[in-house]
Amino acid sequence: MGLLLLLGTFLGLMVAGVPVAFALGIATVAGFLYEGLPLFVAFQRILSGISVFSLLAIPFFIFAGELMLQGGIAARLVRLAAAAVGAVRGGLGLVNVASSMLFGGISGSAVADTSALGSILMPVMKEKGYDPDYSVNVTVTSSLAGVVIPPSHNMILYAVAAGGISVSKLFIAGIVPGILMCLCLGVAAYLVAVKRGYRSETFPGWAFLLTSFVVAIPGLLTAIIIVGGVLSGIMTVTESGAVGAIYAIVVTALVYRELTWEKFRQAVLRAVITTSLVMILVGCASAFAYLLALYRVPELLAAGLTFVSDNPLVILLMLNIILLALGMIMDMAALILICTPIFLPVMISIGVDPIQFGIIMMMNLGLGLCTPPVGACLFVGCVVGGVKIQDAVRTIWPFYTAILVALLLTTYVPAISLTLPNLIE
Template sequence: MDYLEIIILVLSFVVLLGLGVPIAWTLGISGIVTLLLNVESISAFTTIAQQMATGLNSFTLLAIPFFILAGEVMNRGGIAKRLIDFAKTLVGSLPGGLAYVNIFAAMMFGAIAGSAVAAASAIGSILGPRMEEEGYTKEFSAAVNITSSTTGLIIPPSNILIIYSLASGGVSIAALFVAGYIPGILTGLLLMGVAAFWAKRKNFAVGERSNLSEVFSTFIKAFPSLLLLIIVIGGIIAGIFTATEAAAIAVVYTLILGFVYREVTVKNLPDILMSSVNTTAIVMLLIATSISMSWVMSFENIPQDISAALLAMSDSKIVILLMINFILLFVGTFMDMTPAVLIFTPIFLPIVTELGIDPLHFGIMMVLNLSIGLCTPPVGTILFVGVGVAGTTIEKVIKPLLPLFLAMIIALLLITFFPQLTLWLPEVFGL
């Protein structure tokens, strides 16, 4: 087995990343360098360009810019505030109530917006000051906000699940969306358990109990936002429209909602569109270069070499899954989710399929695993957003983050070794 291509690929990637080259450029250059081992320079550059263009030629991927735009409208449309108010009437009176509110609101907002960054920014900016007023430390508030924001990547609709569907060669997006509910809710509940323990230990304040009329009032205000989930997910499951069509409907619905709430005006639209375009451009460049690197790896037979090496170490399903999880946890600390899913799905999916693991189950496991990486340095996007919104530093946030990390890892292990947590709902809906 020739490991030269693997060594060159990994070495060039690590060196470029260490030099501070943006991840998208790092992926593209590493792919070209590896391809030059066996292909002439003109052919190598032409092939990479072709693969980047071909990789983006997908109707499924059109859902991503629509969901990004919908998320941007939601972020500015007063939706987060209404969800927070509703969450506070439900769980705000429990010990560590505002921590619960943060997690619960992040689960709802992240599910609606499909963006962990949007959830961390919107929920953190609103709840952070409130939590400080009631005696919570900045660091604890930031830690809760950072980890809870990732639940929206698992609870649908989720852009990263769409990308996994593309990378896996066609796992049903509808099935992935439905499969994400129980793992996402389980992760949120475990985070709430840690937050309750920490709040009791630190004697954080307990909020006032809300009466039924307050719960009903805040629910009515939040209901139009929550209705979007029913429209999007219900429509996809029922086969009324595709994920891409659902994303377009989400844009129209959120715009109407933003105008009704009077939080979005015609003057805001250029800024909203420009922000969405910038985010979409970054995501699409990452997807294009990731797909080109994935093609190079396939051309050089690197996935087959890695598969053979892993299977040679053990034929135990448990051992292989633990090794894959460990590798993905490590990868997630320095690589964004999008390229990680596009590059490592073709490597690990054949291995787990050979072991009899459902691709649907593996997809949820992979996304949950890489979500943890978003909360860790040195490239943790949500970590940087969370500490920035809270006005604190990474060094101070690490201590309260550690028990929350542990909760997420426990959720990952449960999802990994109890596949019915992922597969039960898709089976119920016949997906």
């Protein structure tokens, strides 16, 4: 009855439109009252959930991403991608994917990627004769690069929820799956462009390509500084995030000279709001997960999955289906914090490495950002592109298929996500 009350209260509040963090908190309080547990324990769990040193990196990553969004880095990355792949048939679709791979790997945010690149590329694609739904679809789905390719603050949440596994290994583990996913999306974008008869752009020449690369180098170095500092052992994740944010200020204000005081103020404000939401969510989810553990939910779920089948391949397939379904109806950060303590023991029991499972979870839940009814990236992309959600979803299936292909390869070929982390051991 206690578990039913906990989950029923949470789902009921979600349906009523209560924000996820508050729904988790209220459901947790209801569970503690039902069990007769002192509420100060819930308060302690909330505080312990956010009193983790690694979480200090999140506000720095978010702030750095906002600075790059406001300071002109995105526009220069788009110019570089256009010079490199724009001459291919339907080249602006590939430019979109390549830009997302570059910018998402720097900002670490799929929603920021959708907003920034969508605002730049969608008007150009419309002017060049691309259908609005195609522009939205390729922009929205390619933004998932920000979730998988490091640095990603969602990976930090997973590392904390998983009991403190190596963030640096998670970062490097996402490189190959992220590139693989972008390659699959590039193929889908190309095939759809050929089918619809979109034309290619003129190659601007090697001199322009080289110039675009040189101009984009200061922005690209942001990701190298953040990820390289962690992998080299010179800096912790938190220190690399702080250095990355400082470097982003220097580049956007002194090198590119596009970061005005008003843009800086907007970056600070948006970073504070986003960080506050994330920390409230982390604290409430930590207390919620305490009750899930009290009710032995991980053990019950493991028993249920193994009852259906004891084949690891089948269990992995069932897990992917469950995560995909959950990703369609809940916020990604909340799901990471709730599902990791539940599913990770099951994965370890069938021999799946926690690092690989982290990447599988990033890709699964990331896809939920592009699916109705609560896909944040889908909503932002449709607003920026001026397209109805139903019109975008009607033609987005080739891009969903591309992401699923990359997901299945990452799931069933462990070397894709584990080779690079194993090399740094």
